[in-house]
Amino acid sequence: MSNLREKMPVLARHEGDWTGSYTLVNTEGKIIDKHQSHLTCQFPETGDYPYFQINRYHWENGKQEEHQFPGIYQDNKLIFDTERITGKAWEADESTLILWLAYKGVPDAYIYEMIQISPCNNYRARTWQWFKNNQVYQRTLIQEERMQ
Template sequence: MSDLRESMPALARHEGDWVGTYTIVDIEGKILDRHKSHLTCLFPADGDYSYYQINRYEWPDGKKEEHKFPGTYRDKKLWFDTERIEGKAWEVDDSTIILWFSYKTIPNAYLYEMIQISQCNNYRSRTWHWFKDDRLFKRTLIQEERMQP
């Protein structure tokens, strides 16, 4: 874990709980979906994973989902390989992380996510660019705030 914190200090700043809203739009900007989120970013002191993230989503109609994303650190990147996704994340500068990932259930598709954390560590903005057959087909826009204990 200490290697991950030292090699990816911007990522380490994301530790904790985040609440926000996901807004998914098509390439013309039409809203396709909007839902609330609560993400927990953990850096376990022991175990098989250097990083562990839990994503919880809730829609206005009451639908709820929860997904877990354990990650391993190697080669200055955070790697994911779960039943749902595979991907990797790396730091661009002291406030920006890029994540490339694909859903295992969506053939020929992948996403690039840019994650930006504020200097005060209390706000994040994230954008996903969804590609299928190398063509952009939608975006996810995410605004989050750190939950205060």
């Protein structure tokens, strides 16, 4: 299991806890939603999954959500298949991950995410492009910082 770090070294640089903000905008740039986040990226030494991510979201109105994303390594990609999503991530270059995912309850829709990690490994910039029927209809802009 630990060889996932070797096979996906850019992904390995994301290990740890991240806090930040998510800003969802429509195609005209109008803010639809904004909330805070705390993500944990882990590489468990035991268990069924060589990668495990926990996403926690908090809104100003008190709303909270938590989602877990176990992942396996297959065909040079990190693969996700939960009751909520299906997806895959791969490394594009020495600082970029690309993620394709689809929510199982939303037919004809998918997301492409680009994740950049800084050379110092302490900052991430992420962009989601949301597609329905192959047309972009919104974007999520995410800024994160590693928790110390």
